[in-house]
Amino acid sequence: MTSGQRLTARVIGRVQGVGYRWWVVQRASALGLVGWVRNADDERSVELVAEGDASALDALEAELTGGPGGARVDAVEASRGPASGGWVRFEIRR
Numbered sequence: 001m002t003s004g005q006r007l008t009a010r011v012i013g014r015v016q017g018v019g020y021r022w023w024v025v026q027r028a029s030a031l032g033l034v035g036w037v038r039n040a041d042d043e044r045s046v047e048l049v050a051e052g053d054a055s056a057l058d059a060l061e062a063e064l065t066g067g068p069g070g071a072r073v074d075a076v077e078a079s080r081g082p083a084s085g086g087w088v089r090f091e092i093r094r
Contacts, residue, residue, distance in 0.1 A: 004051055004052050004053055004054070004083040004085075005051065005052070005053075005054050005057055005080055005081070005082065005083055006035075006049060006050070006051045006080065006081045006082060006083045006084065007035075007048075007049070007050045007051075007057045007060065007061055007078060007079075007080055008048075008049050008078065008079050008080075008081070009047070009048050009049075009050075009061065009064060009076055009077065009078040009079075010040065010045050010046070010047050010076070010077045010078075011045060011046045011047075011048070011064050011067075011073055011075075011076050012044060012045045012073070012074050012075045012076070012077070013044070013045075013071070013072045013073040013074035013075070014044075014070070014071060014072040015044075015045065015046045015067065015071050015072075015073065016039050016043060016044065016045075016046065018067070018068060018069075018070040018071045019068045019070070019071075020046055020067050020068060020071050021037045021038070021039065021046060021092050022068075022092070023067055023068045023071075024037045024046070024048060024060075024064075024090075025037060025090050025091065025092060027060060027063055028048075028050050028060055028090040029089070029090045031052070031056040031059055031060055032052055032053065032056055033050045033051060033052040033056055033057065033060060033090055034050070034051050034052060034087035034088060034089055034090055035048065035049040035050040035051050035087050035090055035091075036048065036049055036087065036090065036091050036092070036093045037090075037091075037092055037093070038092065038093040038094065050090070051083040051084065051085070051086075051087065052083070057080070061076070061078055064076045064078075
């Protein structure tokens with residue numbers, strides 16, 4: 001049985017080409033989350049799926065509005081659901 005929650009998010013702004021995906025991997029991994037992050041095809045957003053403890057997902061979601069120097073987040077669209085248990089670490093998808 002899979003426990004925990006899933007956060008699905010789209011981060012919109014200047015988040016491609018500024019190290020945002022690497023920053024998300026570091027933050028999510030430090031919080032004990034698993035999942036993935038990738039650049040969206042629209043060239044102005046990043047998509048991610050993170051799974052784990054609800055409080056760790058709350059922390060990550062709150063931090064998504066920041067990011068590394070050079071990033072500018074205009075909006076975060078996020079939703080929650082049950083975890084699938086399909087990942088063992090947090091990684092960048094291409």
